[in-house]
Amino acid sequence: xxxxxxxxxxxxxxxxxxxxxxxxxxxxxxxxxxxxxxxxxxxxxxxxxxxxxxxxxxxxxxxxxxxxxxxxxxxxxxxxxxxxxxxxxxxxxxxxxxxxxxxxxxxxxxxxxxxxxxxxxxxxxxxxxxxxxxxxxxxxxxxxxxxxxxxxxxxxxxxxxxxxxxxxxxxxxxxxxxxxxxxxxxxxxxxxxxxxxxxxxxxxxxxxxxxxxxxxxxxxxxxxxxxxxxxxxxxxxxxxxxxxxxxxxxxxxxxxxxxxxxxxxxxxxxxxxxxxxxxxxxxxxxxxxxxxxxxxxxxxxxxxxxxxxxxxxxxxxxxxxxxxxx
Amino acid sequence: xxxxxxxxxxxxxxxxxxxxxxxxxxxxxxxxxxxxxxxxxxxxxxxxxxxxxxxxxxxxxxxxxxxxxxxxxxxxxxxxxxxxxxxxxxxxxxxxxxxxxxxxxxxxxxxxxxxxxxxxxxxxxxxxxxxxxxxxxxxxxxxxxxxxxxxxxxxxxxxxxxxxxxxxxxxxxxxxxxxxxxxxxxxxxxxxxxxxxxxxxxxxxxxxxxxxxxxxxxxxxxxxxxxxxxxxxxxxxxxxxxxxxxxxxxxxxxxxxxxxxxxxxxxxxxxxxxxxxxxxxxxxxxxxxxxxxxxxxxxxxxxxxxxxxxxxxxxxxxxxxxxxxxxxxxxxxxxxxxxxxxxxx
Numbered sequence: 001x002x003x004x005x006x007x008x009x010x011x012x013x014x015x016x017x018x019x020x021x022x023x024x025x026x027x028x029x030x031x032x033x034x035x036x037x038x039x040x041x042x043x044x045x046x047x048x049x050x051x052x053x054x055x056x057x058x059x060x061x062x063x064x065x066x067x068x069x070x071x072x073x074x075x076x077x078x079x080x081x082x083x084x085x086x087x088x089x090x091x092x093x094x095x096x097x098x099x100x101x102x103x104x105x106x107x108x109x110x111x112x113x114x115x116x117x118x119x120x121x122x123x124x125x126x127x128x129x130x131x132x133x134x135x136x137x138x139x140x141x142x143x144x145x146x147x148x149x150x151x152x153x154x155x156x157x158x159x160x161x162x163x164x165x166x167x168x169x170x171x172x173x174x175x176x177x178x179x180x181x182x183x184x185x186x187x188x189x190x191x192x193x194x195x196x197x198x199x200x201x202x203x204x205x206x207x208x209x210x211x212x213x214x215x216x217x218x219x220x221x222x223x224x225x226x227x228x229x230x231x232x233x234x235x236x237x238x239x240x241x242x243x244x245x246x247x248x249x250x251x252x253x254x255x256x257x258x259x260x261x262x263x264x265x266x267x268x269x270x271x272x273x274x275x276x277x278x279x280x281x282x283x284x285x286x287x288x289x290x291x292x293x294x295x296x297x298x299x300x301x302x303x304x305x306x307x308x309x310x311x312x313x314x315x316x317x318x319x320x321x322x323x324x325x326x
Numbered sequence: 327x328x329x330x331x332x333x334x335x336x337x338x339x340x341x342x343x344x345x346x347x348x349x350x351x352x353x354x355x356x357x358x359x360x361x362x363x364x365x366x367x368x369x370x371x372x373x374x375x376x377x378x379x380x381x382x383x384x385x386x387x388x389x390x391x392x393x394x395x396x397x398x399x400x401x402x403x404x405x406x407x408x409x410x411x412x413x414x415x416x417x418x419x420x421x422x423x424x425x426x427x428x429x430x431x432x433x434x435x436x437x438x439x440x441x442x443x444x445x446x447x448x449x450x451x452x453x454x455x456x457x458x459x460x461x462x463x464x465x466x467x468x469x470x471x472x473x474x475x476x477x478x479x480x481x482x483x484x485x486x487x488x489x490x491x492x493x494x495x496x497x498x499x500x501x502x503x504x505x506x507x508x509x510x511x512x513x514x515x516x517x518x519x520x521x522x523x524x525x526x527x528x529x530x531x532x533x534x535x536x537x538x539x540x541x542x543x544x545x546x547x548x549x550x551x552x553x554x555x556x557x558x559x560x561x562x563x564x565x566x567x568x569x570x571x572x573x574x575x576x577x578x579x580x581x582x583x584x585x586x587x588x589x590x591x592x593x594x595x596x597x598x599x600x601x602x603x604x605x606x607x608x609x610x611x612x613x614x615x616x617x618x619x620x621x622x623x624x625x626x627x628x629x630x631x632x633x634x635x636x637x638x639x640x641x642x643x644x645x646x647x648x649x650x651x652x653x654x655x656x657x658x659x660x661x662x663x664x665x666x667x668x669x670x671x
Binding site: 024050055056058060061062063064065066067068069070071072073074076091093095096100101102103104105106107108110141143164165239 | 373388433435438439446447452453457460462464465467470472474492497500504622657659
């Protein structure tokens with residue numbers, strides 16, 4: 001059946017709310033408004049305002065309330081409008097959600113799911129457009145997921161809710177309207193592995209979230225040059241699936257890491273380091289990175305696009321590492 | 327006082343229930359245990375047996391003992407980094423608190439939390455939070471869970487006057503009042519946020535009045551008088567259980583010692599400390615009990631000795647307890663399948 005990323009996310013929420021009385025959705029305007037990006041549209045009519053619960057503009061309080069409710073055995077799903085706003089709740093996420101289990105010597109569990117929008121590409125300017133997945137992937141005690149495909153949008157929530165520890169799910173804003181075929185009855189997916197979305201022999205393109213379609217486009221462009229690129233969707237940013245990454249690099253001997261986040265201290269930096277630590281002798285060229293420019297994301301369309309990885313810049317980096325310039 | 331949506335705010339002058347001598351003895355014993363435990367902590371810190379930031383509660387015992395007496399075992403408690411008193415008054419064994427100070431495996435957080443992060447899930451004691459105000463949203467969530475399940479439980483969140491200046495307090499108060507959460511906001515106003523006096527941290531220092539502006543029943547209490555605290559807490563908890571939403575208590579208290587063991591206490595007048603010592607909660611209750619013929623020197627000494635004995639035993643047990651093996655460093659970051667609680671299997 002044909003569906004969109006947004007509808008796949010909504011179907012997953014609907015299924016979770018129907019399956020378990022302990023599950024509830026909480027966040028700014030998740031009710032009648034349908035969430036800032038329309039993901040939860042209609043769910044309040046189905047499940048009522050106590051289980052699809054609007055909150056005031058109080059990120060720290062409602063994320064913290066999700067943590068407390070999870071401690072008490074409920075299964076909250078907290079929606080934060082964008083990753084930029086999540087910084088107002090970062091204390092709760094880092095100092096409480098990620099930390100309580102360890103700090104209590106294993107007594108407390110926080111089975112919480114936090115969903116948030118990330119990324120640029122919609123001319124929303126700096127305060128709505130950043131890509132801070134790497135910051136969250138830095139934190140021990142949480143799992144970080146980045147669904148890039150329809151099956152993942154549909155299938156990551158169920159296992160995330162089953163995880164006894166906090167899970168943060170990043171939905172890239174440019175993906176909500178992506179439509180495609182999704183198998184009827186598509187169910188839960190594995191949330192611990194990366195996925196090879198396209199096979200190739202000459203170079204591995206490693207990407208996640210909103211950069212995945214761009215990496216696939218780049219692979220198409222490269223194919224017309226006779227370069228076959230393997231595209232790996234990281235999917236789980238913490239923990240990273242080293243096995244799939246290294247197996248791909250061992251086949252292609254070259255790697256380009258694509259990351260919309262800023263280059264310095266990025267998730268891409270971590271992936272590159274792991275490749276040099278674990279697969280150095282498999283490499284035929286230095287690992288390359290295509291990252292977000294080191295600038296607050298600008299409003300003007302041409303500047304915004306220039307700040308982000310694009311199929312053309314990914315292609316150029318891939319050509320460089322396979323030694324075929326121009 | 328301002329008008330409110332549910333109940334007018336009011337100031338409690340401390341009308342006491344006519345309780346029996348046994349009850350008073352229990353309150354006194356509980357405060358003595360906290361006092362002797364913490365005095366021992368000073369010695370142990372000076373001897374480098376325990377380390378880290380250690381924030382003592384000496385002078386504030388009436389607050390923990392009075393408030394927690396008003397709760398049942400099924401209610402939940404969220405605490406601050408100055409929480410030895412809360413933990414002990416909640417019934418967390420002195421052995422397990424002391425072992426935590428020593429960083430031992432028998433500590434209530436297996437040595438991973440220390441003085442500022444005491445937890446006891448079985449007693450619904452959820453920390454031990456060293457971020458000022460950090461426990462408030464979490465307490466709202468525990469209260470939300472009570473409300474969604476329709477149970478009778480109350481959640482009590484302790485925090486200080488410093489936390490009242492944090493957005494966390496105001497976000498949580500708004501949420502709790504908006505959703506009628508069964509939350510007791512117990513503000514320990516000891517007049518200083520670290521070394522900053524109340525009038526330098528708050529434009530308006532009447533905290534109960536400000537809390538009342540959120541539409542919750544709210545009043546100030548003499549925090550040096552354990553009977554006044556207990557009375558106020560019972561009234562608040564009754565109101566919460568009756569479905570009248572969150573309640574706020576401003577517990578006016580004082581810490582006799584510095585902010586932490588690191589603090590040389592240069593910011594306040596020694597005469598001020600002396601004035602407050604005249605209202606030492608042990609003295610206030612002891613004097614009342616003596617006047618009522620419920621206490622004499624011998625019985626006081628005996629109660630005090632019992633508290634000291636409990637602390638002695640806790641220190642001995644902590645001294646001889648094993649350390650968590652360093653090989654287990656990474657345990658409890660994420661849930662090992664074998665560690666899954668029953669409810670999650």
